[in-house]
Amino acid sequence: MRLASRMSTIGTESAFEVAARARALEATGRSVIHLEIGEPDFDTPANVREAAKRALDGGFTHYAPFPGIPALRQAIADDATARKRFAVTPDRVFVTVGGKGVMLNAIIGLVDPGDEVIVPDPGYPIYESLVRFVGGTPVPIPIRMNREFRLDVDELASLITPRTRMLVINSPANPTGGVLTGGDLEAIAELATRHDLVVLADEIYGRILYDGTEHHSIASLPGMADRTIVLDGFSKTFAMTGWRLGYAIVPPSLVAMYGQLIINTISCAPTFVQIGAAEALRGQQADVDAMVVEFRARRDLVVDGLNAIPGIRCLRPSGAFYAFPDVSGTGLSGAELAEKLLQDAGVCVLAGTAFGGIGTDHIRISYANSRENLGLALDRIRSVVNTLVAAAR
Numbered sequence: 001m002r003l004a005s006r007m008s009t010i011g012t013e014s015a016f017e018v019a020a021r022a023r024a025l026e027a028t029g030r031s032v033i034h035l036e037i038g039e040p041d042f043d044t045p046a047n048v049r050e051a052a053k054r055a056l057d058g059g060f061t062h063y064a065p066f067p068g069i070p071a072l073r074q075a076i077a078d079d080a081t082a083r084k085r086f087a088v089t090p091d092r093v094f095v096t097v098g099g100k101g102v103m104l105n106a107i108i109g110l111v112d113p114g115d116e117v118i119v120p121d122p123g124y125p126i127y128e129s130l131v132r133f134v135g136g137t138p139v140p141i142p143i144r145m146n147r148e149f150r151l152d153v154d155e156l157a158s159l160i161t162p163r164t165r166m167l168v169i170n171s172p173a174n175p176t177g178g179v180l181t182g183g184d185l186e187a188i189a190e191l192a193t194r195h196d197l198v199v200l201a202d203e204i205y206g207r208i209l210y211d212g213t214e215h216h217s218i219a220s221l222p223g224m225a226d227r228t229i230v231l232d233g234f235s236k237t238f239a240m241t242g243w244r245l246g247y248a249i250v251p252p253s254l255v256a257m258y259g260q261l262i263i264n265t266i267s268c269a270p271t272f273v274q275i276g277a278a279e280a281l282r283g284q285q286a287d288v289d290a291m292v293v294e295f296r297a298r299r300d301l302v303v304d305g306l307n308a309i310p311g312i313r314c315l316r317p318s319g320a321f322y323a324f325p326d327v328s329g330t331g332l333s334g335a336e337l338a339e340k341l342l343q344d345a346g347v348c349v350l351a352g353t354a355f356g357g358i359g360t361d362h363i364r365i366s367y368a369n370s371r372e373n374l375g376l377a378l379d380r381i382r383s384v385v386n387t388l389v390a391a392a393r
Contacts, residue, residue, distance in 0.1 A: 034348050048279050080249055094258045102231040103231065117136050128140075231246065324359070326361050
């Protein structure tokens with residue numbers, strides 16, 4: 001059957017494809033440690049699950065209002081006002097099916113064919129994919145390890161042209177765990193204002209931070225709430241990946257647009273899921289705090305372990321639950337090493353190039369796995385890399 005020509009422009013998310021290959025290997029009897037998927041390995045907090053169960057038993061199985069149920073929109077507005085430090089009212093909140101819904105609506109609604117969108121490289125691959133899908137041109141802004149995985153504002157300025165329409169930022173970031181500073185965001189905001197750019201701020205990892213690092217939302221800076229779409233959700237913070245619920249906080253000028261797009265695409269997010277999400281925000285936060293403490297311990301285990309392996313250099317990330325080590329000292333590219341680790345060691349990681357060209361010499365490791373499995377994975381990686389380094393001498 002003939003596909004629409006636009007299908008040739010759309011990309012993919014390699015993590016799911018690599019995970020399928022790893023599961024196929026497991027089906028042959030091989031032991032595989034999964035470090036490829038960006039998914040917390042914790043259960044959704046019990047109070048959230050119980051709230052959703054009560055909602056189901058209470059008959060909340062019908063359509064919700066298209067922007068989201070009032071109780072959840074108010075909870076999001078209150079939480080964002082407190083945590084993101086800018087005034088948010090419920091009318092500017094739209095509940096979507098996953099964070100990807102926020103991206104899709106922003107890009108479909110604002111990017112015309114020929115428009116340019118600056119995207120992080122390395123960065124979440126769906127940004128670039130959706131821009132291409134609507135006929136836009138993604139323009140990568142390099143995110144380098146020697147800058148602590150923070151963009152260079154002068155380099156960003158050099159990429160802005162009269163055709164630039166949107167800038168995508170992600171902090172804390174996937175795949176690097178890098179966090180933009182308040183100073184970074186002030187400089188980015190100045191550029192966005194001067195060049196009349198829309199900012200899509202992906203803040204999905206905003207509560208997964210370490211060592212006293214603070215989250216700053218660019219929307220909290222003067223004038224930026226009127227030109228920023230904030231993307232957030234429940235999948236990472238509350239271990240609710242399978243619940244598929246995200247949300248957008250949009251400028252008043254985009255309220256009508258987001259409403260139209262939601263009506264035309266998903267109608268609404270599931271009602272009982274939204275009730276569970278409201279409990280996630282309003283209820284106890286101890287499970288979230290404990291998860292972040294455990295992720296920090298895992299981060300240190302992985303980073304220290306990787307840096308003890310000859311040929312690998314790993315920066316200690318300030319947020320999210322990923323490490324993005326430079327593996328060029330092994331003599332292999334990130335893609336080559338990722339394949340070797342899967343086939344020879346049963347350790348599934350992602351090639352850095354799954355996130356853009358800057359990641360050629362990198363792999364991404366998700367440390368959303370038990371310390372026991374992470375320790376075993378490090379042993380297997382060490383064995384493979386030691387053999388490579390010895391052979392190169």
